[in-house]
Amino acid sequence: MQEITLTLPMLPDMELTASKTACAVGEHIRMSVDKIDEMRMAVVEACINAFEHSDAQAQKVELTFAVMGQDDDPKGLQITIRDRGIGFAPDTVEEPVLKTKLSPGISKRGWGLKIIHGLMDEVDIQSGREGTTVVMRKLR
């Protein structure tokens, strides 16, 4: 399996660098422009979650792009976004509902994971004391 890794410092706008590299890898396997774009947005969300919530000492995010399927017949991309931060319990995160969010005084935040799930074909999140690993797949 072809693998590309990218390590980024947790700094403002670095999610855009991650997103552009995701775009390059998507183009490499001839993914459609729209699917690449969906994947880019999911990458941005996973990165900013790591930046904002991980509290990782190293202040770095590691991304791995793995081509699924054969080299000459790629089926899609598996993207892993890993931080070595404090972790969280994905099962306890409440699903955001816009109607509720629109009430006065309620935080409007909390959409990242929902967007990631909505834009990718498969998402798996492992999180614990060693940090968080989001594995997400997009078929071509």
Added chain:
Amino acid sequence: MQEITLTLPMLPDMELTASKTACAVGEHIRMSVDKIDEMRMAVVEACINAFEHSDAQAQKVELTFAVMGQDDDPKGLQITIRDRGIGFAPDTVEEPVLKTKLSPGISKRGWGLKIIHGLMDEVDIQSGREGTTVVMRKLR
């Protein structure tokens, strides 16, 4: 110093992924489009040299992008392209001359290093039994 690392398999067209990531980092520090483009071409040349000549067992190239200067006042980018291959003696590489190359029977190849030197502001090549490391800098 902000550092971004990218590890690529030595596979056809992977130099384009390197080049696109270089572009993203250049955009991040607001380098001009023309300078980014020159840097991209130098990155492509350094990558294909590693792919073609390094004979590295791991079949991987490691790139590091380091922002020169302060975070809020970047001076440029330092890009390091490293392979763990057989190495070569940069000093013994003959400077290509087009007139000579245009003679029949003479290989037309041998331009990569000249192009890298011509397009970047500073270039340093360390090569030996542990492989080759090309360090190149481009000021904003």
Added chain:
Amino acid sequence: MSESLKLNVDRRDGLAIVYTDGYINNQGGEEIAKVAYGLIDEGHKNLLLNLQGTKIVNSIGISILIEIIEKMIEIEGTLAFCCLTPTIDKTFHIMGLAQYAGIYADEPTAISEFTGSA
């Protein structure tokens, strides 16, 4: 080194159109909110955000847009969007935004909808 969002405003009869150019992240969202609240203060109740120049947004930026929607509901005004990329359109639908804000393919359609309902 933040890529800052650029904004342009076109004030029309009964409608203000805000054109965005760039990344809508937290700062970008704040910029839009500032302009939107300014327009509300001027008396505008119908706002159209033309996202033609925005190829990328993030959920923090969108959460600020939700604040604007909340404000519009409060003042019985309307916020609408047009010219979204397919991914931004999909994201807005995933979030259910289409129920609280008009989402139009292009500006003429959006404007005629506003004019029709005004």
Added chain:
Amino acid sequence: MSESLKLNVDRRDGLAIVYTDGYINNQGGEEIAKVAYGLIDEGHKNLLLNLQGTKIVNSIGISILIEIIEKMIEIEGTLAFCCLTPTIDKTFHIMGLAQYAGIYADEPTAISEFTGSA
């Protein structure tokens, strides 16, 4: 997964223009060479490579272009280039290509140069 180069040929009186679209790497260079040698076989001696659609080249691709220049010198023909990106232009100058092949900013300039010298 190679991004293949697309080529189009426009045969004119005393001149053939080859339009490239994509990356000129080894395969891309070979494609151009195949087309160029075909045009030479058809009797064309003046070739213009319009690189408008090429944003990136590598030195292996360029080395194949040098083979074509060698061939043109042999048959006393001319190869010229137009519509280069600033970086490709700079690269061709670094290599000294401008001494052996015309390099023009745009197609009309290139064509008038060919027509003038024909």
